[in-house]
Amino acid sequence: MKPAFIFGTRPEIIKLVPVIRAFEKRGLKPLLIHTGQHYDYEMSKVFLEELELRGINYHLEVGSGTQAYQTGIAMIKIEEVLMKEDPDVTLVQGDTNTVLAGALASVKLKIPVAHVEAGLRSFDRTMPEEINRILADHASEVLFAPTEEARKNLEREGIIEGVYVVGNTIVDAVFQNSEIAERKSKILEKFGLKPKEYAVLTAHRAENTDSAENLKKLVEIIESLPIPVVYPVHPRTEKRLKDLGLWERLKAKDHVILTKPLGYLDFLKLQKNAKIVLTDSGGIQEESIILSVPCLTLRYNTERPETIKAGGNVLVGLEKERVIHYVERLLNDEEFYSRMANAENPFGDGRSGERMVDILLSLYEKGELRVKS
Ligand code: UD1
Ligand code: UDP
The missing domain is CATH 3.40.50.2000 (Glycogen Phosphorylase B;)
Structure with a gap:
């Protein structure tokens, strides 16, 4: 064949x-x-x-x-x-x-x-x-x-x-690569991070980047996060942030680490050791439940409802109050955190x-x- x-x-x-x-x-x-x-x-x-x-x-x-x-x-x-x-x-x-x-x-x-x-x-x-x-x-x-x-x-x-x-097959990919990532990647050292003391964020969906209003909302969310955050920026979003004068604003924040998109091994290691994942990505919603990291999805719908049903993911949209409420709850309510982190992987x-x-x-x-x- x-x-x-x-x-x-x-x-x-x-x-x-x-x-x-x-x-x-x-x-x-x-x-x-x-x-x-x-x-x-x-x-x-x-x-x-x-x-x-x-x-x-x-x-x-x-x-x-x-x-x-x-x-x-x-x-x-x-x-x-x-x-x-x-x-x-x-x-x-x-x-x-x-x-x-x-x-x-x-x-x-x-x-x-x-x-x-x-x-x-x-x-x-x-x-x-x-x-x-x-x-x-x-x-x-x-x-x-x-x-x-x-x-x-x-x-x-x-x-x-x-x-x-x-x-x-994202489960196959995570299983096949997470040990290698843990061993080979030096991404935590590179950014001076300790396991479970930071969040990871990604955003590239058209609805979040093409609209200036939504992109500004995203920037305000990132500025308000009560935890250090690593943000590997998709080229689509980087261009829009720069066009709208928002890149420098984010860069100036001490708790925000802006970086180019990362390779898979670095990203897997970063994700696995994160306290919280915030994302509008499809694959990252899946990976976070596989890696037992609570995920907050910066969208109003998802084609991965299994992650929500399992309890590992919450649709938080782009309303700052709602996003920050969930971040704080994850940081302060241990029982809530462990419930989300222990959600069962529905992807095989x-x-x-x-x-x-x-x-x-x-x-x-x-x-x-x-x-x-
Ligand atoms: C595409 C997919 C999306 C997927 C994402 C994965 C479609 C409609 N969208 O979105 O479902 O989640 O890939 O990341 O197919 N650009 C660069 N360098 C690159 C690639 C893109 O600078 O190597 C910039 C260009 O300005 C381009 C923009 O990003 O116009 C968008 O790229 P495109 O492939 O059209 O869509 P993504 O947003 O990457
Ligand atoms: N990813 C990566 N480096 C990054 C961001 C994401 O390797 O800086 C990986 C991530 O682990 C996941 C995939 O890229 O497996 C998700 O891709 P993306 O978010 O671009 O697309 P989507 O899944 O939304 O289609």
Whole structure:
């Protein structure tokens, strides 16, 4: 079988490496296509190096642009590669423009798509990611839902066949890398931090960065945090903070450590040893419950409701009073803290990648890995 992986951003690399490794273990060498949606060293190459993902077959250098431009160029370039290589299946992960472009280009060439992390829904169609998820799921033949909740979302949209609940490969990634991170990363020393005496924050969602009003609210929250905070800034947010004159304001605060985006090993170590995580990231909501660190999500909805139900995550939005209330409660109420920290990981046992490969190989052997008429 000839599988092809299509990816282009930081989280896709992190979450697909376990699946690529599972193929390699079975003696298969998948085709690797990097769209170049993320291109800065800190957003892409550092992950290829740390996770030892060598031998990318195609670098498509799509780069940044509007939603349609980025998706359109990616589609054209992916189609060219798929026509030449004719793989038996393409694998895409998540909800980025790369995923939508990859899924559409592939299914229209009658190459079946396997969607890793299928069935997530925020039920907020103003998010570009929600549109990407829905369309990618409907273009896919094989849907790897991480949880029963995700499976139910697909069922509600009439997608029943080809759905497999396999857990989320973020657990595989955390299990495979957290020991290495603990050993190799010197990030706490670099910033002069002690375990459990600081918070980590990330923010890059369009709704939080494109709107000046929301970005100002975010800055006010960070300024008011009653605990030192490390903030690795996504390039999208860095540009907006600088344009709006907010970068210097944050930099001037003694309790705020602003840094470039970190490599995976540094970020995992930082996250694991943090007292609290504040984020609008999808993957970080998942990782914090796996790492037993309470998470406050700086959004009004989430496509990871399992983390809320389990009790490890609270949607705090961008209202300063609400965010600070929860931070203080976590700092002062030990019972509340330990309840959040001990929430059970709902994303599986770290063998999701292996399961996906078993399923794909078995479908292939039975002649069932194809776009159905
Ligand atoms: C994308 C995904 C988002 C995912 C995130 C992971 C879409 C619609 N969004 O958001 O779901 O959570 O990746 O981090 O696909 N930029 C750089 N250097 C880079 C990459 C981006 O400077 O290497 C800047 C550019 O100004 C660019 C902006 O960031 O315009 C946004 O990048 P883009 O890939 O469009 O979206 P993300 O916000 O990264
Ligand atoms: N991450 C990282 N360095 C950082 C910030 C995040 O390695 O400075 C990792 C994080 O551990 C997680 C993934 O990137 O696995 C999340 O990516 P992001 O927040 O960009 O995207 P999302 O998950 O929201 O799509």
